[in-house]
Amino acid sequence: MKVSKTSIGTAIKSSPELLKELFKGDLRMLNYHIKSGLIERLRFKFPKEKMLSYFNNLPETDCTDNNHIEIREKIAIMTFDDVFDEEIYEYENNINAKSTFFLLSYKLNKNSIKKDVDLQLHYDARYSQIDKQKEKFEKLTGKNPIASRHHTLWWTHTHLELIYLAMNGIKVDSSLPGIKPFRLCIQGKLLPIWEVPFSVCDSPSVLSAPYGIPSKMETLFEKKISPIVGLFHPYLKHQSRWKDFYKFSKKYRYKFMTVTEFYNKYLKGK
Ligand SMILES: [Zn+2]
Numbered sequence: 001m002k003v004s005k006t007s008i009g010t011a012i013k014s015s016p017e018l019l020k021e022l023f024k025g026d027l028r029m030l031n032y033h034i035k036s037g038l039i040e041r042l043r044f045k046f047p048k049e050k051m052l053s054y055f056n057n058l059p060e061t062d063c064t065d066n067n068h069i070e071i072r073e074k075i076a077i078m079t080f081d082d083v084f085d086e087e088i089y090e091y092e093n094n095i096n097a098k099s100t101f102f103l104l105s106y107k108l109n110k111n112s113i114k115k116d117v118d119l120q121l122h123y124d125a126r127y128s129q130i131d132k133q134k135e136k137f138e139k140l141t142g143k144n145p146i147a148s149r150h151h152t153l154w155w156t157h158t159h160l161e162l163i164y165l166a167m168n169g170i171k172v173d174s175s176l177p178g179i180k181p182f183r184l185c186i187q188g189k190l191l192p193i194w195e196v197p198f199s200v201c202d203s204p205s206v207l208s209a210p211y212g213i214p215s216k217m218e219t220l221f222e223k224k225i226s227p228i229v230g231l232f233h234p235y236l237k238h239q240s241r242w243k244d245f246y247k248f249s250k251k252y253r254y255k256f257m258t259v260t261e262f263y264n265k266y267l268k269g270k
Pocket residue numbers: 081082122150151152
């Protein structure tokens with residue numbers, strides 16, 4: 001197993017837990033922490049003062065629980081991560097479907113994006129603060145993102161991360177596995193950002209970041225879960241079963257929606 005010297009150096013500085021594991025000689029566990037993004041997480045600097053003042057200015061409510069929303073209509077939201085893909089775009093056009101692309105700002109290529117697609121930000125906190133990535137995204141796409149999904153999904157997406165995203169104008173995050181959209185309630189305040197969890201994922205791995213909910217995609221459709229959010233990657237399109245998402249959506253009469261359409265119809269102002 002390869003663990004680079006720099007990674008070990010960072011690991012030692014970053015966490016006593018990792019130091020313990022290093023002394024135990026548990027390189028496997030150490031490697032897991034490095035790969036699972038714990039090091040990057042410890043190194044990320046939240047702008048705490050700004051976040052605190054943002055949070056203090058949010059209106060108080062009488063909430064004692066997260067605000068969940070029940071969706072009666074059968075909605076299927078297909079999403080793709082990392083980069084835009086022409087073949088997927090054409091395929092969707094042919095079958096009358098649509099989806100949302102979460103795009104990495106540092107992989108954005110102006111020429112490869114279509115204006116009629118729902119493009120949103122695929123934030124990567126290991127790279128830089130979100131305002132820098134938003135700025136580049138807006139410059140290249142001409143669009144102001146309202147949604148974000150974290151690349152590698154290593155954030156925990158609890159209060160810190162969600163306050164940080166909300167403070168930066170993000171209205172929807174979609175980085176947690178789950179089935180019910182919610183707004184987080186903290187100290188009597190509902191954060192002005194919706195978590196719209198994904199329930200289907202093209203990665204089978206549970207111990208690296210992503211995983212879906214059921215073992216069979218069709219189960220969600222059979223059980224009339226709504227919304228069903230698919231998370232797929234263009235680079236896995238030849239091995240994943242991304243076309244099944246549309247097949248089941250049609251078979252079980254689900255309506256396709258982009259993240260933006262879903263937000264505008266069900267979440268905005270709630
Ligand atoms: Zn990604």
